[in-house]
Amino acid sequence: MPDIPMVVADRVSKSFGSNEVLKSISLEVKRGEVMCLVGPSGSGKSTFLRCINHLEVVSSGRLSVDGELIGYREANHKLYEMRPKEAARQRRDIGMVFQRFNLFPHMTALQNVMEAPIRVKGLSRAGVEANARALLARVGLADRADYYPAHLSGGQQQRVAIARALAMEPKLMLFDEPTSALDPELVGEVLDVMQGLARDGMTMIVVTHEMGFAREVADSLVFMDGGVVVESGVPTEVLANPQHHRTQAFLSKVL
Amino acid sequence: MTNTAANGEKTEPGIKAIRLRHPWRNTFAVVLLLIVALFIADAAMRPAYDWPAVGKYLFDQRISQAAFVTLQLTVYSMIIAIILGVTLAIMRLSPNPVVNSIAWVYLWVFRGTPVYVQLVFWGLIGTIYQSIDMGLPFTEPLVSFPTRVALSAFVLAIIGLALNEAAYMAEIVRAGLLSVDSGQEEAATALGMSWFQTMVRVVVPQSMRVIIPPAGNEVISMLKTTSLVTAIPFTLELYTRSRDIAAVTFDTVPMLIVASIWYLFFTSILMVGQYFLEKRFARGIGDRRPDKKADDATASIAGAMTGVTPVVGSGQPTVVLPPTDPRADSPKGDR
Numbered sequence: 001m002p003d004i005p006m007v008v009a010d011r012v013s014k015s016f017g018s019n020e021v022l023k024s025i026s027l028e029v030k031r032g033e034v035m036c037l038v039g040p041s042g043s044g045k046s047t048f049l050r051c052i053n054h055l056e057v058v059s060s061g062r063l064s065v066d067g068e069l070i071g072y073r074e075a076n077h078k079l080y081e082m083r084p085k086e087a088a089r090q091r092r093d094i095g096m097v098f099q100r101f102n103l104f105p106h107m108t109a110l111q112n113v114m115e116a117p118i119r120v121k122g123l124s125r126a127g128v129e130a131n132a133r134a135l136l137a138r139v140g141l142a143d144r145a146d147y148y149p150a151h152l153s154g155g156q157q158q159r160v161a162i163a164r165a166l167a168m169e170p171k172l173m174l175f176d177e178p179t180s181a182l183d184p185e186l187v188g189e190v191l192d193v194m195q196g197l198a199r200d201g202m203t204m205i206v207v208t209h210e211m212g213f214a215r216e217v218a219d220s221l222v223f224m225d226g227g228v229v230v231e232s233g234v235p236t237e238v239l240a241n242p243q244h245h246r247t248q249a250f251l252s253k254v255l
Numbered sequence: 256m257t258n259t260a261a262n263g264e265k266t267e268p269g270i271k272a273i274r275l276r277h278p279w280r281n282t283f284a285v286v287l288l289l290i291v292a293l294f295i296a297d298a299a300m301r302p303a304y305d306w307p308a309v310g311k312y313l314f315d316q317r318i319s320q321a322a323f324v325t326l327q328l329t330v331y332s333m334i335i336a337i338i339l340g341v342t343l344a345i346m347r348l349s350p351n352p353v354v355n356s357i358a359w360v361y362l363w364v365f366r367g368t369p370v371y372v373q374l375v376f377w378g379l380i381g382t383i384y385q386s387i388d389m390g391l392p393f394t395e396p397l398v399s400f401p402t403r404v405a406l407s408a409f410v411l412a413i414i415g416l417a418l419n420e421a422a423y424m425a426e427i428v429r430a431g432l433l434s435v436d437s438g439q440e441e442a443a444t445a446l447g448m449s450w451f452q453t454m455v456r457v458v459v460p461q462s463m464r465v466i467i468p469p470a471g472n473e474v475i476s477m478l479k480t481t482s483l484v485t486a487i488p489f490t491l492e493l494y495t496r497s498r499d500i501a502a503v504t505f506d507t508v509p510m511l512i513v514a515s516i517w518y519l520f521f522t523s524i525l526m527v528g529q530y531f532l533e534k535r536f537a538r539g540i541g542d543r544r545p546d547k548k549a550d551d552a553t554a555s556i557a558g559a560m561t562g563v564t565p566v567v568g569s570g571q572p573t574v575v576l577p578p579t580d581p582r583a584d585s586p587k588g589d590r
Contacts, residue, residue: 053445055441055444055445084449084450085449088444088447088448088449089447091444091445091446091447092446092447094445095445096442096445098438098441098442100438102436102438102439102441102442103442104439104442104443104457104461105461106460106461106536106538115446115448115456116446116447116448119448119452119456120446120447120448120452148538161442164446165445165446168446168447
C-alpha cells in the first residue's frame with residue numbers, strides 16, 4: 001500500500017462547455033511530496049486542483065487519491081457517479097486552502113477550526129477544542145483564537161484557514177494560490193507555516209507564483225500552460241534551465 | 256494660532272470659522288411646527304374625533320382581546336410562513352429539478368393571486384371539500400370528519416395568511432442565501448460538510464444579516480394584513496372588532512383611532528425586536544463590534560495590535576513548535 005502514489009492523474013481533461021481547460025493531464029504525486037504547480041493565469045492549474053477534491057467534475061480521464069478513484073465508483077468496468085455523501089467522505093481527507101481564505105466570518109478563529117471535526121466527524125467538543133487550540137498555536141495564532149476573521153490580518157486569516165484544513169487530519173493538502181491575495185509583507189508568515197508542514201511530511205500540491213518557495217520547499221515543479229503540462233521536473237533544474245520556450249518566456253516574466 | 260500657543264496645552268490650533276447658516280432650514284421647521292400645532296389644537300377640539308370615546312374604548316376588554324387575537328394571528332402565521340419560506344427558498348436553490356419546480360409553482364400560485372382572494376377561498380374550503388377523508392383512494396375512507404369542524408375560522412385565517420406570506424418570505428430568504436459569497440459554500444464543501452450542513456451552519460447564518468430587515472418589514476406588514484381575515488369570515492381580530500363596535504355605537508372615527516393606536520403599539524415593539532436581531536446577526540462583520548467578549552479580548556492585547564506586523568509569524572520557525580499546552584498563552588475564551 002505505501003507504494004501507491006498519493007495522487008495519480010491519468011489523462012485528465014476538463015471542459016466548461018466548448019472551452020477545454022484541461023487537456024489530458026497525466027502526473028503523479030508521491031507520499032510526502034510537495035509539488036508546485038506554476039503557470040500563467042488561465043493555464044488550468046486551479047481547475048486541476050479543484051478537480052482533485054471533486055469541486056469540479058472531470059470530463060474524461062481518471063483521477064485518484066490514495067488509490068481511490070475521485071467522484072466515481074468502478075464496478076464491472078463501468079463508472080458509477082458517487083452519491084454526494086460518498087464524495088463528502090472523500091473530501092474529508094483532502095484539505096484545501098483558498099486564495100481568498102474563505103473563513104466563516106460569523107465564527108471566531110477557534111470556531112472556524114472546530115466546525116468540521118464536530119459536524120463532519122462527530123467528535124466530542126472538548127477533544128476538538130484542545131486540538132484546535134494546538135493547531136492555532138502551531139500556526140502561531142494561539143492568542144487570536146477568539147477573534148473574528150474581520151479582526152485578523154490577511155496573513156493571520158490564511159493561517160487560520162490552514163489550521164482549519166489541518167483539523168480534519170488530511171492526508172493531502174491543496175493550496176490554491178494561498179499568498180496571492182496577501183500584502184507583500186504578510187506572504188512570509190504563510191509560507192513559513194507551509195514550509196513547516198512540508199517538513200513534517202505532509203503531501204502537498206501548491207498552485208503558486210512564489211518561485212522562491214518552489215525552489216526551496218518543493219520536491220517537484222510542474223509548469224502548465226493552455227491546459228497542458230508543458231514541463232516538469234526538479235524545481236532547481238526547471239527554474240535554472242527551462243527547456244521549453246513557453247517555460248522560458250513565463251519564468252523570464254516572474255523571476 | 257498664537258492664542259492656542261499661549262494656552263500651552265494644544266499644539267494644533269482649532270479652526271475658528273463662522274459656521275454656515277441655514278436660515279431656510281430653520282424657517283421651514285418653524286412653519287412646519289406651527290402647522291402641526293394648529294392641526295393638533297384643531298383635532299383636540301373637533302367633536303368628530305370624540306377623544307373621550309377613544310379613551311373609553313382604548314382599554315375596553317373587547318378591544319384588548321381583539322388586539323391579542325391580532326397578535327396571535329400575526330405570530331402564528333409568521334412562524335409558519337418563515338419555516339415554509341426557508342424551505343421553499345432552499346428548494347428553489349436545490350440542484351434537484353423536481354424539488355425546484357414544486358417551489359416555483361407554489362410561488363407562482365401564491366404570489367400571483369391577491370391575499371384577499373386566497374382568504375375567501377380558504378373560507379369556502381368547507382363548502383368545496385365538505386369532509387376530510389383519510390384512506391386509500393377509491394375505497395371507503397378510514398377516517399373522515401367534516402371540514403368545518405376540523406378547521407375553525409381562526410385556523411383557516413392562519414393557514415391563509417401563512418401560505419401567502421411564505422411565498423414572499425421564500426424570495427426574501429433566497430435573496431439572502433444568494434448574497435453569501437460562493438467561496439463560503441466551497442470552503443464548507445471542501446471540509447467534507449454535506450450540502451445540508453453547509454446550508455444550516457454556514458450559508459443561512461450569514462444570510463440572516465440580509466434577510467432580517469425585509470423580514471421585519473414582512474412581520475409588520477403581516478400585523479396589518481390580519482385585518483383582511485374578515486374575508487374568511489373571521490371577525491374577532493382588532494380591525495373588524497372595532498368596526499363592529501362602531502357599527503352599534505356610531506363612534507366610527509374614535510374606533511379607528513383606537514385600532515390605530517394598538518397597531519402602532521405592536522409595530523413599535525416589533526421594531527425594537529428587529530433592532531436587537533440585526534445586532535445579533537452582525538457578528539464578525541466589518542468594524543462593528545457588537546460582541547462584548549470580542550471587545551474585551553481586543554482590549555487585553557491592545558498593545559500588540561498597535562503595530563502592523565504581529566508578534567508571531569515570519570522569520571522564526573513557529574510552525575514546528577510542538578503544541579506545548581496551548582491554553583497557557585491563550586485568553587480564557589470558553590463560552
